[in-house]
Amino acid sequence: MSHRQNDPGRRGLDRRRFLTTAALGGATIVGASALGGLDADAAFAAPMPSLDPAISRSAFAEGRITQIKGSVLEVAGSHGDQHLIQLTNATSIWKLRTTTADQIQVGDGLYARGVDMPDGTIAADAVWVNIVNLYCTVKGIAKDRLHLAHGAQDHAVVGHIVADTTTASYLGGALTSDLSRVRIGQSAQILGAWRPADDAIDIARVTVGH
Amino acid sequence: MIPIVSDLAPLVCGLLLAVTGAGKLFGRRTAQLAANTVLVRVLNDGRRAGLALRAVGAAELAVAAALLAVPGTLLPGVATAVLGAGFTGYLGYARATAPESSCGCSAKAEGPIGVRSFARAGLVLLGGAAAATATDPWWTEAARRPGWSAAFAVAAALLLCAVSADLDHVWLLPLRRLRIRLFGNPLAGAADGPVPVAASVELLEQSVAWQAASPIVRSALLDHWDDEGWRVLRFAGVYEQAARGARPVNVLFALDLGASIDTTSSPAVRVSVIDDDTDEMVPVDLLAGMATRQVLPMAT
Known part of the structure; x- marks a missing residue:
């Protein structure tokens, strides 16, 4: 995966303007449901099998960040385990609010949800810091x-x-x-x-x- | 020292030590309490830490009995001062080595060692020093100057309340409530602000649009911005097609900037899926599978 998170062209106002136009061009769906979300609370949701195949493949990691190497976070888990968390431009990062990878610091605590990669890292879909x-x-x-x-x-x-x-x-x-x-x-x-x-x-x- | 202070110090210190000592010696939670103190590490054993805390309680009770029964003699006052000095030293050690540990000072459980813990220990030390200089028993002094003695007892009780966290619910919380009633809530005035992003996300997550798009969405909220009355929420996802395989996409939701679950029970959400590599709109019929995934009515 590429790492275009810091590319100003991908995050700038023009980009947002383009995406706004795209968003408003989408279909309107009206109605309420009660399915629940993947937001901050979800980090604490009890792990349960999901009907959705994408979610059931998810890996989960937690711990303290011991080192940051580029876009890879080294995490020491609370139970003596070690994780390597790969951030991508598609990783959402929460630290009190929706933010970017440069706000993550060594020593921060972390919960991450993602996908196990063949090389042993976890490609994170979502990261909740502290x-x-x-x-x-x-x-x-x-x-x-x-x-x-x-x-x-x-x-x-x-x-x-x-x-x-x-x-x-x-x-x-x-x-x-x-x-x-x-x-x-x-x-x-x-x-x-x-x-x-x-x-x-x-x-x-x-x-x-x- | 001032006679009223030194003569009544044994009474105040005696009552205080009787309460805290009895709490430690007979308290059912003493062992549990000891487990959170630095004693565990010093003694290498939780059981011994509990016993040590009970022993301190017994010593406090003995000193309290002596203070109350034979005031005007040197020894109980000196013993109290030694206890106070010991508490202060213990707190200093615990604060330096394990600031998060509980002090275990009084009968009830409490939080980490703070200013109040040191103030309590210092008061015991000062009270002991005052008691050691007492010339008359406290009952003689109380009979001689009942008004001043009562005032002193009340002042001492207030001072002890102020340095004890156990009694906060009796005086501190009502005082804070009264302050808010008299001077207004310091948090008032934010009621008319814009709808917070969290409220837009809350509304989104209760919408059919979210339910329909959830098989594609993988990330949590990635980015958001407001534009001309719309709030755009961006998520990352993966769209899998039998023909083209999986490809990374942006899932964009656009909602009315002022909408929340307070204003609508049936949110209207615009959804679009954009290929992350080519920025092309991905034609997805999100509602295709919805008929088979109708939410069943809840039994009530």
Whole structure:
């Protein structure tokens, strides 16, 4: 596979303009279903056999990144295993938000879904960097962060609110950037990106009241 | 030292040590608590760490009994100060070698060692020093100046609450709730912003368009941008054709920029599949297989 991710011609405004035109030229499909997605939550979905042959062939890897060689990530798994993750221009990269490969750093944690290659590497379809999914209690609310307590030990965790990125999910409503309905003392599920530097979390989504 | 402080210090320290000591010695969770402390590594054994924590609890209880029963003598105060110094040293060691470990200071489980842990240990040290200089028993002092004694006891209790995480739900959380009620929610005011990308993705993932395209889509969200009222979401995928084999494609979805599951229950999504190498539109009849993959009604 080629690595055109850093080619400005492939990512620039002209490219987007072209793709917009292409996207709007497509067929319109109307209606709702409940099949679910492949987005950040999917990194935590229980592995189960899929009816779709493309998905059932997927390989899965997790661990800490020990080295980055070009577009290959060396990953030390939590159970002593080693993975080589090949990024391509078709690999989606999530680090708090949809981003690019140059945002990945040595020391980051990683979940990856992809396809096993004959040379032992995994060609990644999707990579989630530093993703965490915590069940917490809200202990305090400030302008730019939530103070959270996590687990039976009530470990204090600071969840940073990131403008234009952090969303809240309330029962029966769409994801919204309005976090004002989060209450102190509430149980909350926090989906976010761990920050190795200060052990805090940047919140992608806080789910309350479900 | 000020008589009221030194004479009443045995009472305050005694009660504090009685509570924390009893919690450690008789607590059912002491062994579990010990497993999270640095004691495990020092003693090389979780069981011994539990026993050590219980032994410290017993020592605290003994010192508490002495402080309460025979105040005005030197020894209980000195013993308290030694305990406080020991706690401080232990915390310093644990903080330096295993900052994530629990301190195990009081009866309940708590998080990593922080400022409050050191403040508690320092207060025990200071309280012990004050108690050692007591001249009269605390009950004599309390009888002599009941008003001041009550005020001192309340102040000491507030101070201990402030440095103890166990009691946060009693005072700190209600205080924070009150602040939000009085001064407004610091997070208010973002209600009228644009629809977040996550909400567009949420709507997409509940659409028939997504269901129809899901056999082709392989990546998670790869890129997104807004253009003239549309939000375009780009995914990478693989399109397999019997004749031409598998080829990499871009799967593009275009949605109304303002749409979310709040505004529509039947999203209209434009879908197109673009060959990633040639940028040609790939003609795919996404709905071809949909009739055979109708979602069955849920039993309710």
